[in-house]
Amino acid sequence: MSAGPLPTIREVAQLAGVSVATVSKTLNRTGKVSEGLRERVTVAAQKLGYAPHASARSLRSGATRILGLLVADLANPYFLKLVENIERLSSAAGYSVILCNSAEDPEREERHLGMLLSQRADGAIVIPTRRSWNGRMAALSGLPVPGVLVDRRIEGLDLDSVTTDNLMLGRLAAEHLDGLGHRRVAVIMGSPEHQIARHRLDGFRAGFAARGVTLEERLIQKDNFSEEAGHAAALRLLSFSERPTAIFATNNHLALGLLRAIGEQGISVPEDLSVIAVDELPWAGLVRPGMTVVTQPSEAIAEMAVSTLLERISGGRSSLKNGRDTVSVQLQPALVVRGSTAAIRSRR
């Protein structure tokens, strides 16, 4: 709203009666400046409402203090949490965040990547789209800025990554259900091509195997990650004559479909059926009974992603230039017990 162009460093210098170099040194606290001049410069800058022109500074310095944040699906509440935390941490570290949502569309992802390149973002945090796994990784591996993959890894891609330990996640769910005495347990797992879903299933299977229990294959429902698929899978499971006593839904969309099916069928949770899901769903505490879930450590993941990225950035322009190998961190999930799971003997 204020009129005209913004003041430049030159105008500040003029008003303070010094050279632009002195202004620069003063405002950036680089180099020695006498007390008197420092004062005059500060006042002048204040009076003019001077704000350094980031583009000019970047052009000169080679760094933009911008991070790209490329998210596979903003509507996913788990990713949203990551976004919140990443924005907060980046901002606190003095970086601006350019937000890009690829909405699980590899084309949008690629366009956004090109844009981030043009903007010369100092680094990028990427939750890649699912479909980019099949060879579409070129754009990512060619990323000329330090990049960190979050939540989803891409095998064979030489990038730092921070993910949940999904094997452990499955195992935690298994141990909980096993401890409650469940033996006939089902899994709604989404797409078996998805590494995360596979890991969660493998961990779940391993957890039961460690206690000598083998999962029935017919109780493992594979399809895709939509709520619709979860709903359909749940209906199938519930129609079996020997119904499972517990169901593990490996993803929040699937859990939603599962709950819908349960509601429609008039099944009582946890009396007739125990249910365990993944992620701290925003409504996990709201539905009656509260959902028992295995949560991913979103805050720790965000922290690790940002710190890893910032280290790379300060380590050198190119991601791998400083000789450090790529790091691939897996953080531990946790069990949150609420009302949707119960000991099996309470059942009949």
Add this chain to the structure above:
Amino acid sequence: MSAGPLPTIREVAQLAGVSVATVSKTLNRTGKVSEGLRERVTVAAQKLGYAPHASARSLRSGATRILGLLVADLANPYFLKLVENIERLSSAAGYSVILCNSAEDPEREERHLGMLLSQRADGAIVIPTRRSWNGRMAALSGLPVPGVLVDRRIEGLDLDSVTTDNLMLGRLAAEHLDGLGHRRVAVIMGSPEHQIARHRLDGFRAGFAARGVTLEERLIQKDNFSEEAGHAAALRLLSFSERPTAIFATNNHLALGLLRAIGEQGISVPEDLSVIAVDELPWAGLVRPGMTVVTQPSEAIAEMAVSTLLERISGGRSSLKNGRDTVSVQLQPALVVRGSTAAIRSRR
């Protein structure tokens, strides 16, 4: 990961055997270039993986093609929807979005505003923090870039704004409940200092008044917008000997607290009590029975906000320079009927 610095326009020119001006004209489709050269330039740029340096371009052209998006609270699902839509539309229009979350903290808001100024964002879309209403608008009114206020207006601030018609929102809720025969209705309204809450209440009151019904003041619960407050207010309302037959929660946090209280008290919805809330809560269709809500037109609001802002931007550097008065658009909410409201006679 690729080594070394990125190619500049000069290198493209060299490889194509032309001048930098020709490269610039070709790539920007500005000015005439012969077919042969166009081809050579395109190929050279492609081969080098050239991406124009946004900072350099901005410095020269005065425009950054960056929009600031300053959100009062990312965790609010309604704001998230706005963010999603705004990102999508901006990106489609060729703008990058710098996301800032002020988390209802005016200090963070102000810092972010300063950062956007330094970045020389071409414009900003702002959902202001609540507390900034009391005089803290200086930073906003001094915004040296075109800005659009979204969802929350600030009286006396000369900025474009796009909001929901909250009077109409309250009225829609009232008409729906009235049509179902409810007369003893309650409102959990949040803070009366908040303009939005006041408007919703006023509209609600007016809607009933138009049918000759006057709201009982003791049934209008005012406090703040937290889930806790909603919970407490709900408990108070439900403890009255003459219980309300319907409750209107003016905000999604309040609705959450209300639902929790209802669950604890073992009250049946909609048999014992009709409930109507605001916004398309992500779980609105999930809880049994589905929540009847008055929704804000988030997509239309995002569209209007972006288009208004882009018009301002193309209209001139300073927001009001092109002589156009500030526009203040109010978009219409809509009623979505689900299972949480029912005719009163079904009650006993």
Add this chain to the structure above:
DNA sequence: CTGTTAGCGCCTTCAA
């Protein structure tokens, strides 16, 4: 149609 050139605002030598 194509090339040459002057800055956009800033930081950083280098000289005083």
Add this chain to the structure above:
DNA sequence: TTGAAGGCGCTAACAG
């Protein structure tokens, strides 16, 4: 301790 000057990559005005 302070000032003068060059140049980051690009676009636009001007010259050929």
